[in-house]
Amino acid sequence: GQGQGQPRSNGCSYADSPHHVPIQRMANVSLQPAAEDIATADLIGRVENGIYIVGxxxxxxxxxxxxxxxxxxxxxxxxxxxxxxxxxDVAYQATTTDFWNSMEAVGGESTWRLGGAFNCGKAQPGQVAAVSHGCPSALFRGVNVLNTRTEGGR
Structure with a gap:
């Protein structure tokens, strides 16, 4: 298969300060690149009509x-x-399982980038934490794409 995963969970929980209760958080997750060095242009070349989203x-x-x-x-x-x-004015939406099941291919190591956010919010009262996720370029099929300007009634 494309992803090998881990043999067991590496789930975690933590709090953003000693004054808060720890909450369940996902570990930093990264998508492994393909073994062969498939370029982003090669993935784009497989698409007849679609959208390339960066960042x-x-x-x-x-x-x-x-x-x-x-x-x-x-x-x-x-x-x-x-x-x-x-x-x-582009957005995409899905369910988690449908989205990951729509992945057709990933790029090689040269397309892999590490991204992150300092403000991943969760819980009530809210807690924030820094997260990072790395991934290569990836090709997904059949994902619902919106024009946020027209879908938002503007």
Whole structure:
């Protein structure tokens, strides 16, 4: 398979200060690159009509970590395996299981990047923590994409 995973859970919990109760948190998770060095351009070349999303900007995920919506920093239309101009007001949404089951391919080691956030919020009262996740470029099929300007009623 594409991902080998770990033989057992490495779950964790911690608090953002000694004054708060520890809460369940996911460990920092990274997506392993392909063994062969597949370039981002090769993944784009497999797409007839799609969107290339670079980076992350905003995110919303329910308390069960099942339904989510994310935006990126930059968006490009893909037509006939090539980038064809920038887009704006793009978001994508899915359920966690549908999203990961829609992954078709990952890029090689040269496409792998480490990203993170200093403000991953959770719990009531709220606690924040820094998280990091690394991943190569990846190709997903059939993910629901929104135009946030028109979907938002503007």
């Amino acid at each position: 992350d900007k905003s995110w919303s995920i329910d308390m069960q970590r099942y339904n989510f919506q994310f935006t990126g920093q930059r968006f490009f239309r893909i037509r006939d395996g090539r980038l064809d101009g920038q887009l704006r």
